[in-house]
Amino acid sequence: MNTKKYLLVAIYTSLSITAFSQSEVTEKEIKAHISFLASPEMAGRFPGTAENKKVVAYLIKEFKKSGIRPYGKSYTQDFTAKIRVKKGTTDTPRVLTQNVIGFIEGSDPLLKQEFIVLGAHYDHLGMGGPSSKKPDTTGVHLGADDNASGTAALLEIGEKLATNRKQLKRSVLLIAFGAEEQGLLGSKYFVEHPVIPLQSIKLMLNMDMVGRMNAEKQLYMGGAASFNGGVELMKQLGPEAGINPIVIAYDVGGSDHVSFYKKDISVLGFHTGGHPQYHTPEDQASLINVAGEKLVCDYVYKAILSVANRKEAIVFVPEKKN
Numbered sequence: 001m002n003t004k005k006y007l008l009v010a011i012y013t014s015l016s017i018t019a020f021s022q023s024e025v026t027e028k029e030i031k032a033h034i035s036f037l038a039s040p041e042m043a044g045r046f047p048g049t050a051e052n053k054k055v056v057a058y059l060i061k062e063f064k065k066s067g068i069r070p071y072g073k074s075y076t077q078d079f080t081a082k083i084r085v086k087k088g089t090t091d092t093p094r095v096l097t098q099n100v101i102g103f104i105e106g107s108d109p110l111l112k113q114e115f116i117v118l119g120a121h122y123d124h125l126g127m128g129g130p131s132s133k134k135p136d137t138t139g140v141h142l143g144a145d146d147n148a149s150g151t152a153a154l155l156e157i158g159e160k161l162a163t164n165r166k167q168l169k170r171s172v173l174l175i176a177f178g179a180e181e182q183g184l185l186g187s188k189y190f191v192e193h194p195v196i197p198l199q200s201i202k203l204m205l206n207m208d209m210v211g212r213m214n215a216e217k218q219l220y221m222g223g224a225a226s227f228n229g230g231v232e233l234m235k236q237l238g239p240e241a242g243i244n245p246i247v248i249a250y251d252v253g254g255s256d257h258v259s260f261y262k263k264d265i266s267v268l269g270f271h272t273g274g275h276p277q278y279h280t281p282e283d284q285a286s287l288i289n290v291a292g293e294k295l296v297c298d299y300v301y302k303a304i305l306s307v308a309n310r311k312e313a314i315v316f317v318p319e320k321k322n
C-alpha cells in the first residue's frame, strides 16, 4: 500500500468511526439528557404539569431522531393518575399524564412476535410532596438519579438497539413510564391496557436510579432467577462490560418492573444503590457518575441482545416459597 492510499484509508476509517459513534452510547449524550431532564426548568417533572408535557415531547423527539417508531399510531398512552396527598387530606387530585412507548421490530419472521420490554420512569416529585424526604422544604426535586438517569439510559440504549435492529431477532418495546412516584401508576396502567399481548412479553428490564455507580462498579439487579438462565447470563456479562454485577435471584421490589412481575412476566430491576440525596432537592446532575452510567448502558444492551437472540425459549420461573 502506498502512502497516499494508506492516508485515504486512514481518513475513511476515521470518518466511518465518527459516523458509527453517534449511534453508540456516549457519556456526552447521557450527560445532555440528564442535564435537560433534571434542569430546574423541568421543575421536577411532576405528572400533569406543563413541564411534564415538555419532557414527553423531548422523549418523542429523541425516539424519532433515533429511528424508533411508535407501536401503532401514537407514541403516547394517556392515563389518569391519582396524586398522592398528605395523610389526612381529603382532596384526591387527578391529572392526565402519559407513558411514552417506542417500538423496534425484530428481524426474525417468527421470533419478532416476542418482545423484550425496556423501561424507566421519567416523572419525579416536582416540589416534593408527601414522598419527599424533605417535605417541608420548597425546592425543585430535580431527580437527576431518580430517574433522569434511567430515562437517559433508555434513550441511549434505545438508540443503539434501533441502529443495530437487524441484529435483533425478537422485538423490543421501550417504555418511559409516567407517574411512578405516585405508586407505579404508569406501569400498572400499561399491564392492564397492554398495547401488545402480555404473554408475548418474555422479559421486562427496568432501570430506576442507575446514575450513582460506586468505585467498585457495582450494579444491583433483582429478578435474575425469574427467567431460565438469567442468573448465569447476568453474572457472565459483568466482566466483558467492565462492571461488578450484584445478581439477586428475586427480591423483586420497588419500581415499575413489579407491575410486570405480578402478571407472571420475567423481570430484571436495575439500580446503582441509594444515597443521602434520595428524594431530596439535592439529587442533582453534578453528582451523577456519567462514566459509570455508560457502563450500565453497555451491560444492559448486551443483556438485551443476548436475550433477544436466544435460541432457547424464555420462560417465567416463579419464586419457590416454602
Ligand SMILES: [Zn+2]
Binding pocket: 146, 181, 279
Ligand atoms: Zn423515586
